[in-house]
Amino acid sequence: MRDTLKKAGMRWTKQRQQIYDEIIDETKHYTAEDIHSKLVNKKIFIGLSTIYRTLQLLEGKNIVKRVPIGKDATVYETCEEESHGHHHMHCSRCGKILEIHVDMLEDIEKIIKTKYDFTITGHTVMFTGLCSTCYHKAESDSRK
Amino acid sequence: MRDTLKKAGMRWTKQRQQIYDEIIDETKHYTAEDIHSKLVNKKIFIGLSTIYRTLQLLEGKNIVKRVPIGKDATVYETCEEESHGHHHMHCSRCGKILEIHVDMLEDIEKIIKTKYDFTITGHTVMFTGLCSTCYHKAESDSRK
DNA sequence: ATGGTTGCAAACTTTTTGCACTTCG
C-alpha cells in the first residue's frame, strides 16, 4: 500500500499508516466511524474527515472495497490478495453477516467476457435469507 | 402487491397505488427521489417521507430490493416474479450499469444450503470492471 | 521550499421522526 501510494505521487503519512494498521489484519467489515473509534480507544486522534478521505483513496486504489451491507453507513472491507475470495450471506431476520467460502464465479466470469465483452476486475455477491438459527426460530414461530 | 399488503393488515391507499404505478413497469433502478420527481412531473404530490416509508415497507415484503449501486442515495429495483432474474455489471470507468442474463446461482444455492444450512431467499450480484467501450478506450489511452 | 495532507467547523444530502390531520375499512 505504501508503495502503491508513493508511485502515485502521494505521501505516506502517520495517519495513513495508522489507518492501515487498523484495516490490514482485518477480516471483518468496517465503516469510517468504526476505524475512528478503534483509534480513539487507542488514544490516537485522527479527524473523521481524514478517514473518509483515506477510504475513498484506498477504494480507488483497490485496496479496500465497499460491501453492500448496512443501510446507514458505508461499509468497507480490505481486498484480499489472492483470487476472488469470499462472499456474503445476510440474514434478514437477525441481520448477521456470514461469509461463504465457495469457489463459484471463475467460470461465469469467462462466460461474461465472451458474451458481453465486459472485463471483470472484481465482484460482490450478497445472498439474503435466513441463517440456520433464524430459520428454525421462524418455523417454530409459525406453529404458534 | 395490493393483496400482499392487505393480508398483512395494511391499507391500500391512493399514494401506494401511485407509487406502485411508477415502479411496476420499471425495469430500471430508482431512488426515493426519482419516484418523487416522476410523480411531481405528473402533478401528483406525495410527501417524500411517504415514499421512503413505502419503499421500506415494500422491501420488507420482497416487492422491491436494494441494489448496491450509487454511493449517495439508496437505489431500488422491483423484484421479478419468476426465478432469480438478472445480475449487474458496473463499469468503473463510465459508471454505466449493464444487466447480465446468465443463469448461474441455482447450483451454488443448493451447495450453500447443504454446507451452511442457510436458507436463501434472494441475492444480489454485482460485477465491477470495464465495459467493452471503456476497455478499448483505456487500452488506447495507455498507448499515448 | 512546495505541494500534498490534516483538522476543524460549517455545509450538504439523504433519511428518519414526531405530531396533528386524514382516510381506509
Next chain:
DNA sequence: CGAAGTGCAAAAAGTTTGCAACCAT
C-alpha cells in the same frame, strides 16, 4: 369510529468541503 397512513417541518445521521496550519519529500 378506530387504527393505519400521510404531510410537513424539524431533527438525525453520514459524508463532503473550504481553509489555514502542517509536514513529508
